[in-house]
Amino acid sequence: MNTHNSKAGECTAAERVPLSGKLGYGIGDFANNLVFQTVTLFMLFFFTDVFLLGASAAGIIFFAAKVWNAVCDPAVGYIADRTTTRWGRNRPFLLLGPLPLGISFLLLFAAPRLGETGRVAYALVTFLVFSTAYSVVTVPYNALTANLTLDCDERSSITGYKMTFAILGTLLTAGATKPVVALFPTQVDGFRAIGAIFGIIYALVYIVTFASVRENTRSPQE
DSSP states (O other), X not given: OHHXXXXXXXXXXXXXXXXXXXXXXXXXXXXXXXXXXXXXXXXXXXXXXXSOOOHHHHHHHHHHHHHHHHHHHHHHHHHHHTOOOTTOSSHHHHHHSHHHHHHXXXXXTOOOXXXXXXXXXXXXXXXXXHHHHHHHHHHHHHHGGGGSOSOHHHHHHHHHHHHHHHHHHHHHHHHHHHHHHHTSSSHHHHHHHHHHHHHHHHHHHHHHHHHHOOOOOOOSOO
C-alpha cells in the first residue's frame, strides 16, 4: 500500500505543470473568446446594420457556417490525431493557425464597397474561412488540455486557468467592442478597427501560448 501511494505521488510530481505553462495555456482561451464572442454578440448586427445585408441572407450565412463547423471540427480533430511532429500532435496548430485566423477575422469585418450580391458572397466566404481557421486552432487547443499532463489534479487546475481567461475574454469583448467602435466616425470604420485590433491580439497571444506549453505524447499506460 505504501509503495503504491509513493508511486502515485511521484507521478503527480513528475506531471506537474508550472505556473507559466498554466498561464500561457489559459491565455489562449482569452484570445479564443475575444474573437468568438465578437462573432456571437455582434456579427448579426454587423451584417444587417453595418454591412447592410438582408436579414434572410444573414440568417442563411449563419446557418451555413454552423453546418460547415459540424463537418470541419471532426475533420480537424482527425487530422490532429494523426499529426506527428517534434512539437507533438496538437501544438503545431497553435503556431501555424493563429495568423491565418487573425487575418480572416480582419477580413470578416472589412466591409468592402460591393453590390448587394457581392456583399452576400463576400460575407459567406469570409465567414466560412474564419470558421475553418477557428476550428484549425481551437480543436487542437482544447484537445491539448489532456496532453499537457497525465495527472488528473493538474488537468483540473489547468482547466480552471483556462475558464478564468475565457471569462475575461468574454467580458472584454462585451464591454469594449461598442465603445471602441464609437471612437470612429462611422460604424464601418469602427468594426474594421475591431477586426484589426482583435485579430492582431489573437495572433500575438498564441505566440505566448505556443511557447509556454509542452505537449506530453505518452499514453496513460506508458
